[in-house]
Amino acid sequence: MSTSNETKSKMSVTVLTGFLGSGKTTLLQRLILKAKSSGQKVAIIMNEFGSFDVDSNLLGDDVTSQSLLNGCICCSLKDDIEVVLHNLYHKDNPDIVFIEATGIAHPVEIMDACQNPTLIDKVNMPFMIGVMDGKRFLQRDKYTNQTKHLMEEQMTYSHFIIVNKDEELTDEERASVKAAIQTSKRQPELYFTNYAKIDDIDLNGKETWSIESQHKHQHVGIQSMSYTFSGPIEMALLIQFLKDLPDSILRIKGFMKFKEEPEQTYLFQYAFGVPQYEPEMMNMPLTIVIIGESLDKASLRNKLDMLNFS
Incomplete structure (x- = not known):
C-alpha cells in the first residue's frame, strides 16, 4: 500500500554547483554510493550537456535518474525542475535528490527553482556543495567579468566547498584559495581532495548523512x-x-x-x-x-x- 501524501516526509535536495570541468560528476558518483550505503533511497537530476557516465551495475536499479537537457536549470528549465521534483515526490518518494547543475548555473536561481510555492511542502531547502578546480579558480581573472563573478558566486553561496585537484596546487596556491574564500561573508568550509575523494570527510548525521545538520550552526546563509x-x-x-x-x-x-x-x-x-x-x-x-x-x-x-x- 502506497504512502499517502499526508504522511510523506519532505525530500532532501543536495545541489552540486561549480564551474565547467570542476569535477561535479565524479563527486556525484561518490555521494550516491555513500548515501546508498547508509540505506537512503536516492534520485538524481542531471542538468548537464553530455552523458552521465555512471556504471548502472554499480548503482543498481534502485536509483532514479532524470535528465534536463537543452537548457539551464536556473533559467529556461525552472518549470521543468518543478515538474520533475513533483513526479519524484509522488512516484518514487526518495529520501534524497542529488542535482548536478550545469557549470554555468547560478546557485540562487537553483534554490529558487527548488523552492517553488507548489514544492514548499514536498522539498527541503536545498543544500549546496560547491565543487572547485583550484587552479582554474585562481586564474579566474583571465575570464570575462561575468564568468569570474559567476565562479565566485557559485562558491560564495555553497554550504561547503570541495576543492578538487589538490595535488596540482602548491602550498602558496592552496593558501590563496583559502584566502579568497575567507573574504566571503559566509566563509564556507573547504575540503581539499583529489578526484573528489570524500572518504575521509565525515558526512554522517544522526539520521542519515545529513551535511546540513552538522553545519547549520556555522552557516546560516x-x-x-x-x-x-x-x-x-x-x-x-x-x-x-x-x-x-x-x-x-x-x-x-x-x-x-x-x-x-x-x-x-x-x-x-x-x-x-x-x-x-x-x-x-x-x-x-x-x-x-x-x-x-x-x-x-x-x-x-x-x-x-x-x-x-x-
Whole structure:
C-alpha cells in the first residue's frame, strides 16, 4: 500500500554547483554510493550537456535518474525542475535528490527553482556543495567579468566547498584559495581532495548523512520561508511592504489575489527589487515563498500578517 501524501516526509535536495570541468560528476558518483550505503533511497537530476557516465551495475536499479537537457536549470528549465521534483515526490518518494547543475548555473536561481510555492511542502531547502578546480579558480581573472563573478558566486553561496585537484596546487596556491574564500561573508568550509575523494570527510548525521545538520550552526546563509494569505490583499500595502524589504531578500515567488480584483489569482515574482504580476488561470493556493540571506522570519511574518489582515 502506497504512502499517502499526508504522511510523506519532505525530500532532501543536495545541489552540486561549480564551474565547467570542476569535477561535479565524479563527486556525484561518490555521494550516491555513500548515501546508498547508509540505506537512503536516492534520485538524481542531471542538468548537464553530455552523458552521465555512471556504471548502472554499480548503482543498481534502485536509483532514479532524470535528465534536463537543452537548457539551464536556473533559467529556461525552472518549470521543468518543478515538474520533475513533483513526479519524484509522488512516484518514487526518495529520501534524497542529488542535482548536478550545469557549470554555468547560478546557485540562487537553483534554490529558487527548488523552492517553488507548489514544492514548499514536498522539498527541503536545498543544500549546496560547491565543487572547485583550484587552479582554474585562481586564474579566474583571465575570464570575462561575468564568468569570474559567476565562479565566485557559485562558491560564495555553497554550504561547503570541495576543492578538487589538490595535488596540482602548491602550498602558496592552496593558501590563496583559502584566502579568497575567507573574504566571503559566509566563509564556507573547504575540503581539499583529489578526484573528489570524500572518504575521509565525515558526512554522517544522526539520521542519515545529513551535511546540513552538522553545519547549520556555522552557516546560516540562504534560507527560505513560506506564508499563506487567507484572502485578497491590498496592492498599495504590498508595494509598501516591498519598498521596505532589506537587500538580503533575494527572491519572492507565489500566488496572490488583490482586493481591487478579488476573483483573479496572480503569479507574483520579485527579484532584484522588481515585482512582476502575471494572471494565473488556475485557482492556486495563495502561498508565497521568500528566499534570502539570514532571514528575520519573525519580523517578516509579522509584516505579512499586517498585509494579510488589514
